[in-house]
Amino acid sequence: MLQEIQAMGSHAMDIYDYLLAGIDPRLKEYPLMQNPIPMSSILLCYLFFVMYLGPRIMANRKPFQLKEAMIVYNFTLVALSVFIVYEFLMSGWATTYTWRCDAVDTSDSPQALRFWSQQKKHGQVTFLHIFHHSFMPWTWWWGVAYAPGGMGSFHAMVNSSVHVIMYFYYGLAAAGPRFQKFLWWKKYMTAIQLTQFVLVSLHATQYYFMDSCDYQFPMVLHLIWMYGTFFFVLFSNFWIQAYVKGKRLPKQDVKQCKNGTAVHTNGKHHENGINHGTSNGASNSSAPHENGSIHVSKMKKA
Incomplete structure (x- = not known):
């Protein structure tokens, strides 16, 4: 029995070493990218905090007033998202990419290296929120480690574009009641998010109808297609609950x-x-x- 356990452990380590051997060598100097353990540990701490420690700490405390901090935070993310979209465009999507089968450029050319540039409301801690903010960073660690660029980066560019609009909305919402009259388009914000998942899934789908494609990491495209489809279902459910059934009144x-x-x-x-x-x-x-x-x-x- 002990020998079997040791053999399984040795086999698991062989798989782990094999996975690490495939990481893009340009990542060696980047923090948190040498192996998936630090990133996984951070995400586990995040889950522990939002699902247990945070609500426990705030159970008998008044909510923090973070109006100014939230305004700064959201508009900072607007600026950051604009910068990320610009870098995606200049890295290939507005220059050399065909928007169809685009392979990952693993060279050290300047253009290839551009891809390396990047309150007490428990009702907001939903399955959609937790899943997105834990699963997305974890899968993107593997995406950045193995496939930094090419057609697999399309969904990240589209998502960053949506973030420009989304955090602008959040910034106005955080600014106080006098800006509420400018937030009539909340419903359309959800529609924009649904549209992005359709575009992401359609872009990945074309891979299955190509006679040949030299994109090096088909598994990434499979995951992107499933991710886009799954989140389309989740956000559609949010749309139905919020705007059809009206069940999300705070x-x-x-x-x-x-x-x-x-x-x-x-x-x-x-x-x-x-x-x-x-x-x-x-x-x-x-x-x-x-x-x-x-x-x-x-x-x-x-």
Whole structure:
């Protein structure tokens, strides 16, 4: 039995060494890229914090007021995303790539090396959120290690373009009530995200219909196709729950409605379960109410 365990351990180490041997040699000087252990450890710590430690620490504490920090954070990511998209374009997508079968350039040419440049709301910690922010970095470590460029990088360029729009939206949302009137396009933000997954899956699909393609890492394209399709399903479910069934009204808003407090979302004034359009966005006012059960019923119907 002991010999069998040792043999399995030796076999596992052989596989591990084989995988590390295939890593792009240009990565040796980059932090966290020598092997997958540091990255995997960081992601495990992230999961432990968002699923257990964070909620436990904040259980009896008031939420932090991070308005200014969130504004800086989101608009910094807008600028960073613009820079990343520009680098993707200059690295091939706007210069030498055909947008079809584009192999990874493993040389040390200047263009090939450009690819190396890169609050207490537990309701937001959903399966979609956790899966995306843990699975995506983990798979991208392998993508960067083995396939830095070529047609497998299309989805990253598209995703970075979406991030420009997405973090601009988040930046406005973090800026406070006076900007709520500019956030009427939240629904279309989700539509843009759905469109990106369609484009990513279609771009990967063309590989299966090519007579020949010298892209070196077909497995990456298989994963990208599955990733795009899977996230299209998840975001479609979000669309249905939020915009068709209307089931994603924040709990605090439901509580305010029960108490007769005016609720303001996306530039509209919801008072006592009735939707009133406003010209100046959201405010912090409240309104008296009568017969709270009727108002709750109206809100549910809305």
